[in-house]
Amino acid sequence: MDAAPADTTQELLYRIRAGDAHARERLLARYLPVLTRWAHGRLPAHSRDLTDTDDLVQATLLRALTRLDAFEYAGSGCFLGYLRHLLLNVMRNEIRRSSGHGTRVELADALSDESARSPLEAAVGVERLRRYERALATLPQRSQALLVMRIEFGLDYADIADETALSADAVRMAIRRAVAELSKAMSDDAA
C-alpha cells in the first residue's frame, strides 16, 4: 500500500462530512488504536469483564462520526479531546452498569471500591488522579486538549500539530505552558 499523504484531522473531518468514506476509514484507522490503548487503562477490570473495551471505543468513535453530519460541538477544542470526553461519559455509564445497580452512581463512588480500580488508578492513586482531573477541568479548553493529547494519548508534537493546525514548535511551547498552568492548579488544589 502506498504511503498516503498525512491528512490533518480537520481535513478528514471536512471530507467525512462531505460523505467521503475513505476519509472516514482513515480517521478510524488513526484514532482507534490510540483511543483503545487509552481506554484500556481507564476501565476497571470488572467493567472490562462485562464489555469489551475495544467494542466500547469503536462504538463511541463510530457514533461520534455519525453525529458529525447533524451536530456541531458547541465550543472549540480538538476532535480527540471531544472523543476523550465522549469516552469518559460512556465509561461512567459502563461502570455504573457493571456496579450492579441501576441507580445513578457517581464515578468517584464506584471507584472507592478497591476492586473497581482501573489500572491507571492503581498506578497513580485515586486521589492524585482526581486532583489531576479537577485541575485539568479548570484550564482553558485548548490547554486541556493539548495536555491530554501529549500526556494521555502520547501523541508526538507533529501529530498534535496536525490536530490543532499549529506548528510543532508552537505546540511544544503551548503544552509546556499548559503543564505549568496545570501543576499550579494542582498545587493550589492541594493547598
Added chain:
Amino acid sequence: MTPRDADIDRLIERILDAEPCEWTPADTADPRLEALRTLSDIALAFRTLGAEAPAPRAVAFRWGPLEVLEKVADGASAEVFRAHDPQLARDVALKLLAPAAARTQRAGAFLDEARRLARIRDDHVVAVLGAAIHDSRAGLWCEWIDGCTLAERVARDGPLAPGEAVLVGIGLCRALAAVHRAGLLHGDVKPHNVLRERGGRLVLADLGAGGEPDAVNASLRTQASPAWLAPEVLRGEMRRPAHDLYALGGVLQFLLSGEVPDPARPGAAFDRAAVPSGLRAVIARAREADPAARYASADDMADALAACLHDGAAAPSRARRPRRGALAIAAALVAGVLLAAAIVRLRTPVMPSVTLELLQHDGGGQRAIADGSPVALHDRLSFVLTSERPVWVYAFNADDRGVLHRLFPLAALDTANPLPAGRRIELPGRSGGRTVLIAVSSPAATEEFLVVAAAAPVATLETLAPPVAAADAGIRLRGSGMLVLDGSAASSVPIDALVRQLDAEGRPLRLWRYRLPQRAE
C-alpha cells in the same frame, strides 16, 4: 528549598517525554513539585498501559492483508471466515472460493461477481470492501456484522409485532430493489440471511450466494431450502427477481408467526387474525403462485407495505377503536387549517401539557422561529421544551431522501429521557456541561423535523434509527465499520409513514412537525 525555574522547565520536559524523573522525599513537601510528580506518574502510567496491548487473537493464517481468525461458515462453493484488517483496525467477513469449487469456477468469475456486488450501495445490504487473489485463492471481504439473524431473533424472542414486521419488510424490499437494480439476484432470501446488527440495523447478507441470474440459478438450484422457494423454482424454472419477492413474503410470514412456510403448500394463504388484513394481503400477493401476479418490483412491494403503515393496517384490526376514524378526520382538518404553522396534534386528553419551541441561534443570541421559517446552511437550531409532568421525548431530522436521523435521545448526551417536569429543557441537550446544537449541515431544499412527546417510552421510536447506544449494554460494533454509521442512526421509514403509524398505535402522544425551507445564502 524552592525549585528554580530552570529545574522546573527540565522536569516538565521529562514529564512530557514520559521519561522517569528523580524525586527526593523532600519534593513531596513542595506542592508544585508534588503536582509535577503526579503528572509524571500519570504520563508514565499512560505510556506503560499503552504498551499493554490487548491480548492478540490467534491468527489461523494470513490471506493478503488480512489476518484470518476463524471459520464461521463452510459451503460447497466457498468458506467464510472472520478476519481482521490491521490497516483499518476492524474485523471483516472474508469469503474464500473453496478449493473444490475453484476447479469448476474460475477465480476471475468469482472476482467479477465481487465487483458487481460491490456496486450495490444500500444501508440494508452488506457492504463489500474488497476482492483479490492471494496464495492462489480468490476471495472477497465485506463488513463484519455483529448481531443475530432474524431466524435467531424469532427463535429467541418470538414473532414480531405487525408494525415491526412491516418496517423490517420495507427495509428488505429496499435492499432487494438495490440488488435488482444492479442487475443481480439475491436468490436465497430467508430469515437466516437477514442480520439484525446490534443497534437495530437490518442487513441482507449472504449476497455472495447471489449475483448474475445465471450464476445464482446454477449455484443455488440444489442448495436453497425449499421452504423459501417459489413454486416455479421448485418446478425447475430459473429464478427471477419475482422469486426474491416470493421468498421475502415467506420471511414476513415467518416473522409474524414464527413458523417456517410449508413447502408442500406453496402460496398457501397466510391466515392469522392478529395480523392486519392489509398486511396479510401484501404477503399473499408476494407469495402468489403465478410470478406475474406478484409485485412488479421490490419498490412496489415496499410501497404496499408502507401503505399498511399509512392505513394503520400495521395495528391488529381487532385493536382498532371506533373513535380512530373521527380522530383522523379531526387531525386532517387541523392539518389543513394550520398548513404553515407547526402541526400539533393532541392525541388524547391524558397527555401532560407540553410546550415546544424551535430556537435559531446566531451570534450571541437566539430567537424562537415558527414552522416554515427559512434557514440557511450552518444555521444552528435547538428545541426548548417544558412539561408539567416528566415526558419521554424523541426528535428526528429527515434528510432529502426522507431518511430519518435521530437527534434525541442519544447516548453521548447527558440529557436523557424522561425529561424532568417544570423546567425549561433545551434539546438535543447537554454533553459534558456544554450545549449541543443542531447544525444545518447539508444543502437540502427543506429541513424537516419531527418531535414526539409521550407520557411513557414509545417502543416504535425507541427502536427507530437507534443511536449506537452505550446505554444499551448489549451493543457491540466490532468490525461493523462505516456502514453502521448511516445504517444505525438512520431509518428509511418515511416521516409521513411514521406519523401515520404512531397515529395508528393510538397512544397518548404529541407530535410537532417543522418544515424549514432553506434560503440561499
